[in-house]
Amino acid sequence: MNVTIIGTGYIGLVQGVVMSDLGFDVVCIDNDATKIETLKQGKSPIYEPGLEETLKKSLKNGKIKFTLDYNSGIKNADVIFLAVGTPPLADGSSNLNYITAASKNLAQFLSKDSLIITKSTVPMGTNKKIKKIILDELKKRNMGNLNVSVISNPEFLREGKAVYDFLNPDRIVVGIDENDNKEKIKKEIYKIYKYFLKKQIPIIFTNLETAELSKYSSNAFLSVKISFINEMAMLSEKIGANIEDVSKIMGFDHRIGNQFLNAGLGFGGSCFPKDTLAILNIGKNNDCEMSIVNSAVKFNDDLKDILIKKIKNKLGNVKGKTISILGLSFKPETDDIRESPAIKIIKKLINLGAKIKVYCPQGMEKTKRELENYSDCIKYCKNEYKCAKNSDCLILTTEWEQFKNMDLEKIKNVMKSNYFFDFRNMFSDNKNIRNYFHYYPIGRN
Ligand code: UDX
16 A cells, blocks of 8 residues: 655654555655755654664655655555644644645646644644545546545654553544545455454544544643642642652542653653644634633743742852753753753743853754754753763753762762752652752652
8 A cells, every 4th residue: 555644744754654664655745954854864854762673664665755756655565655844833822834735736646536644743633634635636626536635643652662662552542534435444444444443443533623623632631630730749849748659549530640740850752742722722712711720821831930930039149150961851852942941941040140061862953953052051061960060960861761870979979959840750769869959850859
């Protein structure tokens, strides 16, 4: 089966590479020439465990191709996946320019009845708009008689675990337009997702709007869960409770579940911040207040100021102090720094006059680019020990496994002073930690 994927971001690239490994013949289209060149050479533009190895294997076997050219990418496609980005605009709404452009482009080369599957996270009603754009373009080519179905098939994979999540989804959601031939599309989906059927992964068929909303709803709910536990963590610090025990106790309740209850410095990344803002915008446009999601977003922002206040309380004036930051990516096992809480904390500390040293196993290059304007105030270090050297205070902002194994005595000995804010509670159970540092975890003494 010939599969064409438009967009080689996290979702499109993982989908393309893994499907090629499952035996499909895959063509990936992108309009970024540098990216396409990099991919052709077997290099992944993103750090994602397992991805580059499989990419190299599929290139070697001829199962995957990368191109800038829609014509060659579309003409032999049995199914087309749309996986272009939908980044936020200033008002929080999704920028649909890329998906509109991709839909127009692909319509120039369709020559038979086609199934288009949207993986991108898009506001409710967008899939119907995509279909209209494609049909309008086809009419211009006098090919309005082609039967084109656009279905919504949102992707729930996590960065850092994207390959695993693609192969082991909790569920597959398929939203179908009520005017389309549901049974025919179901048959196609069973063919494309045979691998998942064998694994008995639930496939939920529903209408387009429900599928579209299910993605936003899942991400918004998880964001609320994180803000909720972080708010309880701040209360725990005030009243002498231990948030990690609170999370454990809550997690034993099956109705609550034990995941996404780790207190920290708030959610970041390319999805939760973007999708929560988008759902607030969609709510506003539909006269629904969405006050719960709104509070979760607001608390997630406020939390950074609460934590800065905590640093100032313990450390005194941060002006002129050297502060070392461990971890820049928004979470471990990724080089993605989009909406990373670490970056927000760094900016706030610099504005207060601190000198910053940073180290991250993967996030350094992207941070250098993002914080170019702050380069006078930031020193990029080769490892955690160089980062800690001569500093007044250490802040652990991303829970990379590598940090768990660092030599705490060595870290303490190279530092000027010994304040340690562990914003991911990586060392909260380490019995020795207080022998070395003035140690401040999140949500517990
Ligand atoms: C998320 C969703 O999990 C995924 O289903 C969707 O497709 C894309 O968005 P991702 O952004 O890769 O995936 O990261 P995830 O692991 O969900 O973490 C999101 C943020 O929440 C990170 O900043 C993480 O540090 C934070 N988080 C997560 C917590 O602070 N506490 C937790 O208990 C869990």
